Amino acid sequence: MKKNIAPSTRTTNEPLITIKPQHGWVSLELNDLWRYRELLFLLTWRDIKVRYAQTVLGASWAVLQPLLTMIIFSVIFGQLANLPSDGIPYPIFTFTALLPWQLFAFSLTNSSQSLVGSQNLVSKVYFPRLIIPIASVLPSLVDFAISFLVLLGMLAYYHIPFTVRSLTLPLFLLLAIMSALAAGLWLSALNVKYRDIRYVVPFMTLFWQYATPVAYSASLIPEEWRLLYGLNPMTGVVEGFRWALLGSGRVDGMVWVSIAIIVVILISGLAYFKRMEAAFADVI
Amino acid sequence: MSDIAIRVENLGKQYHIGGKRAGQRTFREALLDTFASPIRWMRGERKAFETFWALDDVSFEIKQGEAVGIIGRNGAGKSTLLKILSRITKPTRGRVELYGRVASLLEVGTGFHSELSGRDNIYLNGAILGMSRREINQKFDEIVDFSGVERFLDTPVKHYSSGMYVRLAFAVAAHLEPEILVVDEVLAVGDAEFQKKSLGKMNDAAQKGRTVLFVSHNMGSILQLTNQCILLDRGRVISHGNSSDVIHEYGETSKKSGNFASYAIEENKHAQITEITVTSLDHKRIESHPHTEPFLINLKYQVEKWPIGSYICLDVFNETDVRILWSADVAKFNELTQKRTAGEYEARIRIPENVLAPGHYYFTIAIYAPGHSTLTDVKDKAVSVEIIDNGTFLSHLGIKHHAATVIALDWNSKKL
Numbered sequence: 001m002k003k004n005i006a007p008s009t010r011t012t013n014e015p016l017i018t019i020k021p022q023h024g025w026v027s028l029e030l031n032d033l034w035r036y037r038e039l040l041f042l043l044t045w046r047d048i049k050v051r052y053a054q055t056v057l058g059a060s061w062a063v064l065q066p067l068l069t070m071i072i073f074s075v076i077f078g079q080l081a082n083l084p085s086d087g088i089p090y091p092i093f094t095f096t097a098l099l100p101w102q103l104f105a106f107s108l109t110n111s112s113q114s115l116v117g118s119q120n121l122v123s124k125v126y127f128p129r130l131i132i133p134i135a136s137v138l139p140s141l142v143d144f145a146i147s148f149l150v151l152l153g154m155l156a157y158y159h160i161p162f163t164v165r166s167l168t169l170p171l172f173l174l175l176a177i178m179s180a181l182a183a184g185l186w187l188s189a190l191n192v193k194y195r196d197i198r199y200v201v202p203f204m205t206l207f208w209q210y211a212t213p214v215a216y217s218a219s220l221i222p223e224e225w226r227l228l229y230g231l232n233p234m235t236g237v238v239e240g241f242r243w244a245l246l247g248s249g250r251v252d253g254m255v256w257v258s259i260a261i262i263v264v265i266l267i268s269g270l271a272y273f274k275r276m277e278a279a280f281a282d283v284i
Numbered sequence: 285m286s287d288i289a290i291r292v293e294n295l296g297k298q299y300h301i302g303g304k305r306a307g308q309r310t311f312r313e314a315l316l317d318t319f320a321s322p323i324r325w326m327r328g329e330r331k332a333f334e335t336f337w338a339l340d341d342v343s344f345e346i347k348q349g350e351a352v353g354i355i356g357r358n359g360a361g362k363s364t365l366l367k368i369l370s371r372i373t374k375p376t377r378g379r380v381e382l383y384g385r386v387a388s389l390l391e392v393g394t395g396f397h398s399e400l401s402g403r404d405n406i407y408l409n410g411a412i413l414g415m416s417r418r419e420i421n422q423k424f425d426e427i428v429d430f431s432g433v434e435r436f437l438d439t440p441v442k443h444y445s446s447g448m449y450v451r452l453a454f455a456v457a458a459h460l461e462p463e464i465l466v467v468d469e470v471l472a473v474g475d476a477e478f479q480k481k482s483l484g485k486m487n488d489a490a491q492k493g494r495t496v497l498f499v500s501h502n503m504g505s506i507l508q509l510t511n512q513c514i515l516l517d518r519g520r521v522i523s524h525g526n527s528s529d530v531i532h533e534y535g536e537t538s539k540k541s542g543n544f545a546s547y548a549i550e551e552n553k554h555a556q557i558t559e560i561t562v563t564s565l566d567h568k569r570i571e572s573h574p575h576t577e578p579f580l581i582n583l584k585y586q587v588e589k590w591p592i593g594s595y596i597c598l599d600v601f602n603e604t605d606v607r608i609l610w611s612a613d614v615a616k617f618n619e620l621t622q623k624r625t626a627g628e629y630e631a632r633i634r635i636p637e638n639v640l641a642p643g644h645y646y647f648t649i650a651i652y653a654p655g656h657s658t659l660t661d662v663k664d665k666a667v668s669v670e671i672i673d674n675g676t677f678l679s680h681l682g683i684k685h686h687a688a689t690v691i692a693l694d695w696n697s698k699k700l
Binding site: 015016017018019020021022038039042043046049050053120121122123124125126127193194196278281282 | 291299312314367368369370371372373374375376377378379380381382383384385386388390391394395397399400404407408411412413414416417
């Protein structure tokens with residue numbers, strides 16, 4: 001029987017890893033995340049590679065989805081409903097918004113399922129769990145890049161020139177990824193505990209799309225409601241995309257509200273995720 | 285300077301069992317619960333979670349370069365300990381200090397993706413196990429060599445045979461070079477030859493001064509691989525010391541099970557075993573029994589609900605913890621085994637003569653409901669019996685070492 005351990009004689013030798021119970025809020029352990037960056041890239045690469053492994057059309061899906069949606073929107077909202085598009089041809093007006101929207105929607109769907117989908121990893125091996133939702137957001141960037149080429153072609157077709165504003169596009173792209181990650185962190189962690197989240201997500205993205213100025217212009221929103229409208233983080237992103245590429249819309253208080261709300265959801269999402277992390281393996 | 289590799293202090297892990305709390309609640313239920321709880325609170329009702337300590341006040345130290353086995357019955361806490369040491373789950377109490385890089389192998393091929401080629405999976409699995417890209421590049425040829433699948437390296441692993449799959453997966457794992465290696469029973473995979481190769485690789489790791497923690501039910505490989513053992517029972521450390529001593533002690537403690545076991549009825553269980561006895565054919569309880577005569581395992585069980593597909597089964601283990609026999613009552617397909625209404629039942633399982641070789645045997649009885657893990661009732665090694673040599677053919681020949689069974693085969697021999 002070994003019960004009491006003699007007091008340690010060590011003075012200089014510190015343990016490399018200490019495992020303790022987790023109480024309350026914890027640090028992000030970003031250095032741990034950095035140490036596992038190769039795994040992050042490999043998981044992202046795996047998802048990209050597997051996604052198109054057994055599809056007939058392969059990567060052209062990335063183009064087809066926004067393109068077909070654009071055609072449907074152009075017919076219904078552009079032609080039939082005759083929605084105003086700030087003087088810009090309706091197809092490119094909506095396509096410019098569809099790109100960040102679909103980046104967001106796919107990333108969100110993937111990341112909300114990511115933890116539960118990686119059940120075998122989570123219960124069998126250690127690595128920073130944050131890698132899973134992050135890796136599930138990144139593959140959509142490939143789709144985005146492919147359909148962005150189509151957008152470039154359309155810009156040329158409609159003779160819409162690049163301006164200094166276009167240089168701000170990466171910032172809005174970053175915002176789109178951040179909002180997907182922010183919502184994905186919340187949903188993936190919630191999904192571990194409450195499996196009905198998976199039924200909520202498709203509806204949520206559908207409603208969310210109509211709450212975002214994808215098919216219509218943000219200028220339709222009465223001026224006094226604009227700041228409130230900015231509470232939908234994707235409003236700011238989509239408005240930013242149009243502002244940067246098409247020169248329509250305004251980057252004003254509404255966009256700043258969106259940015260602020262993204263930061264809030266992201267930070268709270270990280271905190272919630274880290275808090276739940278310890279229980280993932282026990283509950284999943 | 286210290287030579288400690290792992291220090292575990294007062295480690296405890298508590299789980300909630302039963303009830304709705306144990307995960308996988310729906311969001312709707314959680315919402316309702318939140319609204320209902322103040323009402324319940326006002327009524328003075330408190331939610332009583334059934335909890336149990338999978339690990340309770342576990343402390344030990346392991347020195348660098350030691351190979352330590354962790355043994356114990358099912359449910360003793362071995363897997364929980366490994367999960368905490370591999371940082372998959374957090375303890376409820378206590379602390380663990382690890383002096384070195386840890387790699388854990390709780391499964392081979394974790395993260396393998398069937399659509400990807402063998403080559404891709406080597407990189408992916410390596411990274412999941414904590415190897416850097418450079419490390420994998422360096423060992424790539426060695427890994428491929430060890431696995432013996434070089435011809436199929438660019439084939440998606442979904443086309444691999446299960447043997448090839450396991451060999452490749454183990455090959456990656458075997459080339460991990462952490463300071464501390466935590467291994468669950470992954471060696472129980474692959475064919476005999478590959479198992480030998482894997483054991484050799486593990487032995488090398490230990491020889492090279494790496495600290496190895498090894499959980500297994502196979503006392504043979506524990507003895508072969510480790511010099512120290514920790515015996516766990518119901519979440520506590522019962523013994524820690526020289527492997528052969530601890531294994532002996534383990535054998536002794538499990539011998540205590542006897543010919544009778546009864547269990548109080550617990551609430552909220554759909555089906556449960558209430559009594560198990562070992563008797564002769566004339567229903568007398570037996571401690572020991574000649575191998576030439578049949579005997580009975582008798583059980584009583586209570587049924588409240590019987591989910592479709594449920595069954596009761598018997599495991600027979602020998603002294604070295606090898607499962608000799610497995611039998612389930614669904615083998616006979618009839619009305620009773622399909623739909624059991626609420627009530628009390630009994631079953632008598634006849635163990636035929638001339639099957640079990642002389643020695644000590646343990647019997648596990650379990651009720652399984654596929655997909656309802658909370659409904660399972662497992663009575664691990666609840667009863668035991670000593671089978672005595674009543675003049676086997678082998679003993680007539682003066683041969684002491686029996687095989688696992690003494691089933692007599694028909695030798696049809698003639699002079700040509």
